[in-house]
Amino acid sequence: MIRRSRLILGIGVLLIAIFVMLSISLLSDDEESTDGPTHAWSYDGETGPEYWDEIEHLGSACGGARQSPINIIECFTENVEEAVLNFEINYAPYTKIHDVLNNGHTIQYSFERGDFVVYNNERFDLLQMHFHEPAEHTVNGIRYPLELHMVHRGKHDNFLVLSIMVQEGLSSEPFQFLEDYLPLQEHEKKVVHAGYDLNQNLPEILDHFIYAGSLTTPPCTEAVEWIVFKYPITVSHDQVSALKVLMPTNNYRLEQDLNDRTVTLHIVE
Numbered sequence: 001m002i003r004r005s006r007l008i009l010g011i012g013v014l015l016i017a018i019f020v021m022l023s024i025s026l027l028s029d030d031e032e033s034t035d036g037p038t039h040a041w042s043y044d045g046e047t048g049p050e051y052w053d054e055i056e057h058l059g060s061a062c063g064g065a066r067q068s069p070i071n072i073i074e075c076f077t078e079n080v081e082e083a084v085l086n087f088e089i090n091y092a093p094y095t096k097i098h099d100v101l102n103n104g105h106t107i108q109y110s111f112e113r114g115d116f117v118v119y120n121n122e123r124f125d126l127l128q129m130h131f132h133e134p135a136e137h138t139v140n141g142i143r144y145p146l147e148l149h150m151v152h153r154g155k156h157d158n159f160l161v162l163s164i165m166v167q168e169g170l171s172s173e174p175f176q177f178l179e180d181y182l183p184l185q186e187h188e189k190k191v192v193h194a195g196y197d198l199n200q201n202l203p204e205i206l207d208h209f210i211y212a213g214s215l216t217t218p219p220c221t222e223a224v225e226w227i228v229f230k231y232p233i234t235v236s237h238d239q240v241s242a243l244k245v246l247m248p249t250n251n252y253r254l255e256q257d258l259n260d261r262t263v264t265l266h267i268v269e
C-alpha cells in the first residue's frame with residue numbers, strides 16, 4: 001500500500017511538473033503572446049481595449065499609470081545629449097528569421113538568437129517583430145498607417161521595444177522579402193529559416209524618443225523601455241495592404257495618459 005501511494009504521489013508530482021512546464025512554455029517570450037491561454041482579448045467589442053483591465057484581472061497592469069502607447073509631442077520632450085545614455089544597435093547583416101506566425105492579433109516574425117541592442121549598459125536580446133495597423137504611438141498627433149515593433153528582452157523580465165513608423169510611398173525591398181512568406185491563415189505558422197538584413201528596416205536618420213511604458217497588449221506589463229524613432233520608413237500601399245488584410249481591423253490600442261513620465265528626444269549625429 002505504501003509503495004502504491006508513493007507511486008500515486010510520484011505520478012501526481014510528475015503531472016504537476018508537466019503542467020507547470022506547459023504553462024511556462026505557453027507564456028511565450030514575446031510581447032504579443034504574453035497573454036495566457038485562458039484570457040481572450042481582442043481589439044473589438046466586449047473584449048476590446050477598454051475592457052482589458054477587467055478581463056485580465058489576474059496580475060494585469062492594463063489600468064496602470066505607466067501605460068503605452070502615448071502621443072509624443074515633440075515640443076514637450078526633453079532634449080538629451082546622446083552621450084548621457086548609451087544606446088547601440090547590434091544587428092548582424094544576416095539576422096536569421098526562424099518563423100512567421102499569424103497569432104490572431106498580429107503578424108509576427110521570430111528571430112533566432114544572436115542580435116541585440118545595448119541600452120544604459122544593459123543587453124536586450126532581439127526576440128521578434130510584429131505590426132500594428134494603423135500605428136499605436138502618434139508623433140505630434142500623426143498616426144502613421146503602420147507601426148513596426150522590434151521586441152527585445154533583458155535579463156530581468158524587462159523589455160525594450162524599438163518602434164518604427166511606416167509611411168506609404170515607394171515599395172521597400174526588405175519588406176517584400178518579409179511578405180513573400182504571406183499570406184498566413186489565423187494561427188498558421190511558417191518556418192522561414194532565412195537570413196535578412198534587419199538594418200534595412202531602420203530609418204535613415206536615427207533620432208528617437210525614449211520613455212518608460214508598458215506592453216500594448218494584455219497583461220500590459222509596465223516593464224518596457226520604448227525607443228520610438230522620429231522618422232518613418234517608406235513602404236508601398238500594396239505592402240501595407242498585404243499585412244492589413246491578415247490582421248484584425250485596427251489592431252492598435254488608443255493613447256494612454258502620460259501622467260508623471262518624461263519623454264526624452266535624442267538627436268543622433
Ligand SMILES: [Zn+2]
Nearest residue numbers: 031132149216
Ligand atoms: Zn506591438
